[in-house]
Amino acid sequence: MSAQQERIRVTRFFKDEAKKLVSYVKKQLADIAAEDAEDIVQDVMLGIFDRADVTAPIQNLSAYIYRSLYNRVVDRYRQRDKKVRSLDEYMDHEGEHTLADILADVRFDVHDEYEKRMIWNELFRAIETLKPSYREIFVQTEFEGRTFKELAARTGVPVGTLLSKKHRAVKQIRSALAHIYDTKGA
Numbered sequence: 001m002s003a004q005q006e007r008i009r010v011t012r013f014f015k016d017e018a019k020k021l022v023s024y025v026k027k028q029l030a031d032i033a034a035e036d037a038e039d040i041v042q043d044v045m046l047g048i049f050d051r052a053d054v055t056a057p058i059q060n061l062s063a064y065i066y067r068s069l070y071n072r073v074v075d076r077y078r079q080r081d082k083k084v085r086s087l088d089e090y091m092d093h094e095g096e097h098t099l100a101d102i103l104a105d106v107r108f109d110v111h112d113e114y115e116k117r118m119i120w121n122e123l124f125r126a127i128e129t130l131k132p133s134y135r136e137i138f139v140q141t142e143f144e145g146r147t148f149k150e151l152a153a154r155t156g157v158p159v160g161t162l163l164s165k166k167h168r169a170v171k172q173i174r175s176a177l178a179h180i181y182d183t184k185g186a
């Protein structure tokens with residue numbers, strides 16, 4: 001079977017079975033939105049098209065796809081166990097300051113323009129030290145207002161990967177700005 005025939009076979013399967021596949025994912029993850037279930041199915045489909053040897057036909061396509069979906073569901077459960085941190089989470093030990101507070105000068109001396117500039121400069125310096133892929137995701141989601149779904153559609157990178165990169169970027173920025181929280185929190 002040629003690579004083109006295999007692609008047609010896989011595409012036809014996804015087209016014919018789309019509702020069943022989404023239903024399977026929704027059944028496995030009771031609290032998931034329909035759009036998220038569709039995203040998981042699409043990620044599996046893209047994974048099949050991106051596999052290393054597209055010329056080798058998948059013997060039992062249905063079993064292969066359902067196993068792939070099951071693996072994505074398991075990954076989703078594992079992600080739930082990891083604590084996702086928000087930019088609104090308190091950054092200091094006293095529970096008083098968030099990154100949003102610092103950027104908006106909500107809890108700091110608004111009249112001190114030097115301090116405001118210093119904080120922004122530190123933030124931009126921290127952003128510049130990020131790996132290019134982390135920096136791009138951070139800038140596009142935080143400053144340009146893009147959603148992870150938009151980025152995934154535009155770049156072809158799965159949403160989960162984008163979320164992971166953004167999480168690492170935020171973690172590195174927090175670490176780089178820790179000295180600001182320490183001086184402000186003291």
